[in-house]
Amino acid sequence: MIHQELLDLYTDYLLSSFSLTTATGLAELVDQAYSHDQITRFLSKEDYTPKTYWQQIKSVVRQIETDDGIVIVDDTIEEKPSTDENEIVCWHYDHTQSRNVKGINLLNFVYYRDFRKGQEMTIPLAWEVVAKAASVEDPNTHKKRRKSLRSKNEMVRERLRILTFQNRIRFRYIVFDSWFSSKENMTFIRQTLHKEFVCAMKANRTVAVSLQEKTAGKFVQVSALELAPNTSRLVYLKGLDSPVCLAKQVFTNKDGSLGVLYLVSSDTALTYQELTTIYHKRWKVEEFHQSVKQHASLEKSPTKTVRTQKNHIFASLCAFVKLERLKLCTKVNRFAIKHKLYLKALQACFKELTQLKTMYNI
Template identity: 50%
Template sequence: MTKPDIFDLYTDYLITSFSYTTATGLSELVDGAVNHDQITRFLSQQDFTSKELWKVIKRTAREIEADDGVLIFDDTIQAKPHSKENELICWHFDHTVNRSVKGINLLNCLYYANETSLPVAFELVKKPIRFCDVKTQREKRMSEVTKNEQLRGMLKVCCQNQLKWRYALADSWFSSADNMKYIHQTLQKYFIFALKSNRLVALTSEDKAKGRFTRIDSIEWPEGPVQGWVKGLTFPVLFHRQIFTNKDGSTGTLYLISNELSATKTTLETIYQKRWKVEVFHKSIKSNTGMAKSPAKTVRTQSNHIFMSLYATARLEGLSMKQGLNKFAMKTRLYTKALQQAFKELKALRVSTA
């Protein structure tokens, strides 16, 4: 079989699998048409990066892109507590559980347009630098670049690829002044980011000039967005406080910032709500295409498996759109078909041994 055959075959294997994905398992699935060594060589022969991802999803991206498309940035951590530690599988701080977790940290750039989500760039957070923590006297790892630097790199690549988009969306972990400057001044695009409640802002040019900044959660809020300045930026921005109700009946507060000064309350809330698409995508890549369900041993094969999982999730998205089902319903449909076939096989075995 040629390389493209294995590429598509491995992708289909991830979409249809419901457990761990192995080279042996794939070989057995196709009755040895591709052997274990061929699959292993496929995963280890080169590094599959964002550049390769764009090559395989470019055509689909061109079909769905729109001028009002959004780029959504977020990272996700997949725990791998029992795997051998290396520069990819190591300790990362997970803000969802407020502690460090041993596993894989994936930074994703998801493009959303015309009701379709598509991964257009990604970075795996690797920590090749080892050092001794002075306070704890324990060895730790660190990256050569920050996640915010990786985010700006992905933004640059999306522009080089001439992808149409209007807004960049991200939560408060990526609302650094450098990111906002880069989008506003260098790319001349719009952003809508969340802000932490302790972010320092000024609502008048006089307060800004005199350095009188106050926490965003302590200002008096009008009904709609308010214009002002955030500490660290020279250009004016728009602030908005959104009060929402949780499923348990409790209320929460979300602070938003944008450089689109003419944006309304409805615009900010509606556009930023699209950021949830990346959360759904991350759930899908973990549940539907086996992001962490591979026994790969080396950094390259582990990274390439994640790349294939990303691409498989994109293909599953396209398939589910054509069938009018969401990704999880599509996966359930495949699972039901597999169970039905297994049930038929069991009945045949009983008849043959009767």
């Protein structure tokens, strides 16, 4: 059973810290009210799983969930370049950097809810750690490399099943980028979960513009489809039985060049504006990734074992939820809350330094 008081203390420490978060550091912070060994046992004694996490956040989710809620799926890499390699701390391809990086690959499932008067809340519902427990030989280099026993898409489908049928979370849309836009995921969301998807899609995916052409096997690449910019239409995506709403969004990049984004949704009643508005809320998961790393010390723990590394992730997500609740209550954003904590700490340091200088007449 989890030590609730120590969890509360540890998550406060993660939110308050501006450097590495260690058992020794927390013990010193509380003047040994909890010892280094007690804190270490808290992180290493048992596994804190997504089920444990759900028990911590269930009451918060129940307060904000709605039938039209949005669940956003995305992954991030918690970089750990100096940590010894194991089944979860290993090399992963980071598409944001277009290279392999060493760290922990996390799949995150985030609930987004916007309220009136500009208030909003982003709550991580669950996570999956990509564990590369198998070892295989690269056919090109003949070197051994790590491999996960489950694909990310399989992990996504299983976690969505749990969130929908076991946790019984109320939501309507599942939003994700093109990395998760496989036909298996789309079919699973519609036929098994009975939810709607909104996602980006690569330009080489093929569609039919009518049921007749679908039946005749006449598919064309999305990029070749005659679709005016910033409009939508119904099409039949190859591999899916039902029609989908396809939107073509044209935008200007920072360098002045034009970019094209193809979006697709199983909710065929959506207008172009509604579809793009829902998809753009996917950016909230990127903000979450940045915030949980910067504000909840996700990347600041020097834990060395798989269990303690996973348990630190659990605690960081709990800390983020605490920060999100503070944001909603104070109506101050996460960055401002963290800055206020930093300023208070700096003022305390300055005061202590002034007293020392006075004491020794320096």
